[in-house]
Amino acid sequence: MEELYTLEREVGRGSYGVVFAGHMAKTGQRVAIKRLPCSNPECIELYLQELWAMRATAKNHVNVIALHSCLLQTGPRSLKPLKPGKLPPRLVESVLKGSVVKAPPNQDGNNTQPRTNTVSRLQDRTNTVQARPKLQDKTQSDSTTPQRPHNRARKRPFQSEEEQPGPLGCLALWLVMEYCDGGDLNQYLLSRPPDPQRNHSVVKQLCSAVAFLHSLGITHRDLKPDNVLVCLTPRGPVVKVADFGLSKMGGGVVDGELTRQHFSSTCGSDFYMAPEVWGGLTYTAQADIFSLGVMFWAVLERITFLEEGTTQEQLGAYVCKGRSGWLIPLGEALWENADIQLCIPMKFKRAPPLPPPPGPAMCTLLLDMLASDPDTRPPAEQLEARVCSALKKDSH
Known part of the structure; x- marks a missing residue:
C-alpha cells in the first residue's frame, strides 16, 4: 500500500x-x-x-x-x-x-x-x-427540533462488522x-446560514447525477444526504452522489428507450424510502425519485429531525402523527394512507435560521416527486428541466 x-x-x-x-x-x-x-x-x-x-x-x-x-x-x-x-x-x-x-x-x-x-x-x-465537526446539541438548546421515536423498526438490512x-x-x-473536503450534505448545509442560491445549485446537481445514473441503468436505492458528499471549489459546492453498496444495475437505454428493471428487496434508509418499498411491493428506479423529493423538500426548507439515539440534526421531511408528535417517514405514511395531504411548504418545525419557502411551481413539482403512484412521478431524464423551469417561474 x-x-x-x-x-x-x-x-x-x-x-x-x-x-x-x-x-x-x-x-x-x-x-x-x-x-x-x-x-x-x-x-x-x-x-x-x-x-x-x-x-x-x-x-x-x-x-x-x-x-x-x-x-x-x-x-x-x-x-x-x-x-x-x-x-x-x-x-x-x-x-x-x-x-x-x-x-x-x-x-x-x-x-x-x-x-x-x-x-x-x-x-x-x-x-x-x-470527519463531521460537532454541531450544537439541539436536544439542549432547541426543543423545536423533532425527534424520531425510539424502538421503531428500521428497514435497512445492515450488520456491523463485529456481528458478522x-x-x-x-x-x-x-x-x-x-477526496471531498466539504463533508456530507447534512454537515455542509447545516453548518452554514441558509442560502437559496446554494440550495438551488445543490438540487440541480443532484438531478443531473441521478439522470446520469438512471441512463446507465443504475438504481441507487439509498439516496439520502449522508450519501451525498461535497467538494469545495471557488465557484461553489460541487456535490457527489456516493455509496453504491445497495445499488442495482440493469435496464438502461435500449434503442433510445429507457427500460425499467423491477426490484423486490426492501432496503434503504427509512426517512427516504418510497411507499412501494415500505409496502414490500416490487419497485423501479422511480423509488429514487421519491428519495430525491424528500431530500429536495428538506434542503429547500431546511427541515431537520433527530434520529433515535443521536443528537445531530439530519435533513429530512416527515409527517407528524398523533398528539405526541411522532415522526413518521413520508413513504411509510403514504403507504398507510395514499390520500394523505402533504403540506408544502411546511409551516412549522423547521430548523432556524429559515430560508424563504419554495414557490408554488416548486411545491407542485415536489408533490409530483412524492406521489404515491411511482408512475406519476417525473422520470429522472425530465427532472432537471422541470426543476429549472419551476425555479425560474418562482423567481418572477
Missing part, C-alpha cells in the same frame, strides 16, 4: 467498512480510501455491486463520486490492484457458493500490511471523507476514490 498510497487518518466508519484520508505516493493527490472487509458472502455481494456500479460511472460525471482504483487484499502481506473490468474470482465464488472462499496461504506476498487503526464507530458513514460470523483475517477490498 505504501508504494501506491499513504494512509493519513481514519475519517469514517460504518456497518460495512472504514474510510481513510490519504494521498497518492507519486503525485501527492488527495484520495479517500475505503476498506471493505470480506467476512461473509452477503457483504461481499454488496461490495461487488458497489465496485461494479462505480466502475460503470467511472469518471464520467462531475456529480458522481469517482473511483480511481481498486485493490484486493488476500493476506496480511498481499495487496494487488485489480484490472479494469475484472472481478476477483474468489469473491465471486464466495457469493455463488454462499460461503467465504479463503485465499491459499502461499499467495501471501511481501507487501506491508495496511494500517487500520481502531477508533470509535461513526454510524452509516462508510463513504464520508471528512466467521471473520476472514485480512481479506478485503480497498476502493480508492476522489
